[in-house]
Amino acid sequence: MFDKIIKNTIPLSEPEISGNEWKYIKDCLDTGWVSSVGDYVTRFESMVADYVGTRYAIATVNGTAALHVSLIACGIQPDDEVIVPTLTFIAPVNVVKYCGAYPIFMDCNIDTLCMDIQKVVDFINNECKQNNDGYTYNKKTNRRIKAIIPVHIFGHPVDISQLVEICNTNNISIIEDATESLGSEYKGKKTGSFGAAGCFSFNGNKIITTGGGGMIVTNDEYSAKRIRHLTTQAKSDPFEYDHDEIGYNYRLTNIQAAMGVAQMERINEFVGIKRRNAALYRELLGHNDKIEFLWEQPWAKSNFWFYTIRVRQLNKNDLINFLLSKGIQVRPLWKPIHSLQMYRACQAYKIENTDKAYETCINLPCSIGLKQKDIESISSNILKFLT
Numbered sequence: 134m135f136d137k138i139i140k141n142t143i144p145l146s147e148p149e150i151s152g153n154e155w156k157y158i159k160d161c162l163d164t165g166w167v168s169s170v171g172d173y174v175t176r177f178e179s180m181v182a183d184y185v186g187t188r189y190a191i192a193t194v195n196g197t198a199a200l201h202v203s204l205i206a207c208g209i210q211p212d213d214e215v216i217v218p219t220l221t222f223i224a225p226v227n228v229v230k231y232c233g234a235y236p237i238f239m240d241c242n243i244d245t246l247c248m249d250i251q252k253v254v255d256f257i258n259n260e261c262k263q264n265n266d267g268y269t270y271n272k273k274t275n276r277r278i279k280a281i282i283p284v285h286i287f288g289h290p291v292d293i294s295q296l297v298e299i300c301n302t303n304n305i306s307i308i309e310d311a312t313e314s315l316g317s318e319y320k321g322k323k324t325g326s327f328g329a330a331g332c333f334s335f336n337g338n339k340i341i342t343t344g345g346g347g348m349i350v351t352n353d354e355y356s357a358k359r360i361r362h363l364t365t366q367a368k369s370d371p372f373e374y375d376h377d378e379i380g381y382n383y384r385l386t387n388i389q390a391a392m393g394v395a396q397m398e399r400i401n402e403f404v405g406i407k408r409r410n411a412a413l414y415r416e417l418l419g420h421n422d423k424i425e426f427l428w429e430q431p432w433a434k435s436n437f438w439f440y441t442i443r444v445r446q447l448n449k450n451d452l453i454n455f456l457l458s459k460g461i462q463v464r465p466l467w468k469p470i471h472s473l474q475m476y477r478a479c480q481a482y483k484i485e486n487t488d489k490a491y492e493t494c495i496n497l498p499c500s501i502g503l504k505q506k507d508i509e510s511i512s513s514n515i516l517k518f519l520t
């Protein structure tokens with residue numbers, strides 16, 4: 134459907150590697166601490182915990198592993214159900230299936246693109262029941278709804294306080310997918326710190342990167358210990374090869390963590406640049422009846438990991454192809470997951486806004502290293518197409 138990218142003069146998202154990355158990685162190579170134990174792993178974990186405001190942080194090989202092990206630690210078993218957004222990168226849905234559980238797809242809010250919390254409340258109140266054991270069950274399937282995974286889409290926080298309230302009342306755990314939102318805040322508190330666990334990704338396109346990597350944050354000491362145990366092959370003896378359950382090799386290496394420490398040293402600077410660039414895009418694209426630059430809600434501070442525009446009265450694919458032909462790398466949103474063949478049979482609750490968002494939204498280049506002239510060129514090309 135989309136033309137091949139001719140030349141990417143302006144890429145969608147490039148990492149910013151211009152701090153202490155070389156120095157710290159060289160230190161790992163010089164000292165031989167290259168594997169999954171080492172000072173940088175410990176430093177990286179405490180830097181992220183301090184920044185997000187949680188008591189514990191456990192580094193993982195990637196964000197998907199962080200989500201997977203968080204679900205296991207929260208007790209997700211075959212035949213449980215987990216509420217997930219249908220508008221998201223696919224990882225938080227796949228991990229539900231890794232556990233043998235069932236996803237229930239929820240619509241997005243049209244302004245934030247995050248899960249529509251009012252619909253979650255309606256679903257729990259109207260389509261679920263509380264049994265005598267105090268847990269919440271889906272009336273349709275009689276399966277227990279054990280958890281929900283809100284995703285802070287493109288860095289914009291989910292409107293989370295109402296979600297916390299309904300989940301507390303109904304004994305449903307919240308695992309936050311904060312993979313895209315390091316640095317974002319909901320009413321002054323960092324995303325990732327609201328749920329039983331919060332998961333981050335340090336994939337190459339994220340606001341900070343370790344090449345590949347992830348982190349789980351939590352305030353619960355028991356969960357932190359269990360997660361650390363599960364991510365290190367559930368080894369129960371430091372010397373003997375003794376394991377007390379089925380574990381995973383999900384630990385981040387010291388080399389990757391060294392890069393993470395260097396990147397974390399600059400997180401405030403990176404969030405500042407992302408936010409300034411968002412404001413510049415918004416100003417240049419202006420108030421236009423054909424497009425809207427998606428902005429943050431009054432209660433939100435977004436890290437603006439990805440920039441999104443919504444088009445009206447025109448086909449978004451035409452604009453995508455036009456921008457690609459100018460060497461500007463843009464992307465459509467993810468296809469709504471409930472429409473993908475492996476998830477088509479799953480329950481989806483009143484999906485309306487997600488289809489509209491998919492039809493009308495486009496992601497624009499968002500690298501930290503974007504220059505003012507790049508943003509001017511992208512914006513003027515968009516405006517040229519509209520006229």
Ligand SMILES: Cc1ncc(COP(=O)(O)O)c(C=O)c1O
Nearest residue numbers: 195196197222224312334335336
């Ligand atoms: C919303 C979301 N969840 C999970 C992930 C998975 O993270 P990773 O690629 O580090 O496994 C990503 C991105 O990569 C993501 O965007």
